[in-house]
Amino acid sequence: MTTASRQSLLRSAFAVIALLTAWEIAGRTIFIPAVLPAPSVILGETWTRTLSGLLVLDVAMSASRILVGFLAGSLLGAVLGLLFGALEPVRRAFEPIVQFFRFIPPIAWLTPVLIWFGIGEMGKWVLITYTTTFMVLLNTLAGFAEPLRDRMRAARVFGAGPWRAFWHVRLPATVPWIVGGMRIGMGNSFQTLIVAEMLASNEGLGHLILNSRIQLSTEGMFVGILGIAVLGIAADFGFRALTRRVFSRHRLGW
């Protein structure tokens, strides 16, 4: 680790500790736990829920829903994006439809999805897939706007037909755009997931938040809220680490 990055890590750690201390003091003096539980109380609640296995179940359900929807949406978005990008007539034909659906937020689909798929897993998968697909599709298409004139000309000069030029030049050049769209899509997936779990689920971190309100357990709500943050950070960290390895040839910007 360089001196500069160690210093910035040290500063961040200091800021986090300062914030937690201030919160702890406020939680113990100014507020009652039902309004703002102190970090130590939330930690205790987390521990209790971990021991009982309930928290593990919630986290596992939320994570699995994200994983399935995210992977399906990424695949669908990338394939459609590449198809639209490669074939101008196809893009022209489908563009109005994409633009139409783009402005319908995933949550607007919750009620029809409940009717079609019920309260089971499929409904959440569909909603998260929908969210991710648009992000990946639009970002992949944006990648096609990148001018590759000389790289494409070189491909033609050096013996590549249209299909090989696409496979060996356009596709690799679009990889950072696809992966970038996936990362944005992952963030949006969490929003969709939590609302879907709050409104139509019997487990998961979203359900934990809403259920805690019904049970008047503010510390339970905070376990859910902070759990989402931790899960999100872990997912993003894992995604970046994995894509850095898999796409080490491409400069992803992280």
Place this chain on the structure above:
Amino acid sequence: MGFIRFSGVDFHYGPAGSSAVSILKGLELELAQGEFYVLLGPSGCGKTTALNLLAGFERPSAGTIVMEGHAIGEPGMDRVVIFQGDDSLYPWLTAQENVEFPLRMTGVGAAERRRRAATWLSRVGLANHGQKFPHQLSGGMKQRIQIARALVCDAPVLLMDEPFGALDAQTRTILQDELVSICNGSGATVLFITHDIAEAIILADRIGVMRAGPGSAVKDEFALDLPRPRNRGSVEFAAAYDRIQRVLGEEVRKVVTREAAA
């Protein structure tokens, strides 16, 4: 009868009509087999356009371009291009893989590919940089990759568009000398574009000076039969420089005057 021949070539962008600005007008150009021909001209006169036509990236609006008796068609490995700038290299491929690219596209086996690319990488002085990506290399090294990528094809014709234009003066001089030793006796026919008179004299068998556009064509030609490698400090070099400068200088002045008026 030339090996490559431009006859009455006109070119303008977009559809024909009164609004179309003519870039080339009645361009006549003839390259003998194995000749190193340098096109010299003020910037914006249409040098790249002429090269693009021969490469097959663009089609003439009128006239014909013929190579060995056949009209120029699609771009291909018989006329390889060294592009202006480094936007044609593949940043996700290493130097070695960039040089292998043409061989991969033509189905050469992996071992043979590696061997031939490595040979050319060491010939352009990049033997120890094969595993680096373009962004890890200097501008001069990137142009060396381009040269290796083009020469690995053993093409009969090389098209070079100001390959050293963006390099510092020292690097440029070194690469010019290296290009002379690589091309000497290779038998390849070369169309080389530059706006640098000294570069033209170091490299060329023949130099064509183009008129300022619009509607440019070759204004004057100079044959240089000085032995190679040529000495930049010699009397013959200075004399040739002077002769060409008179012709080119007049065209550059036209461009400068026009730009000042606009």
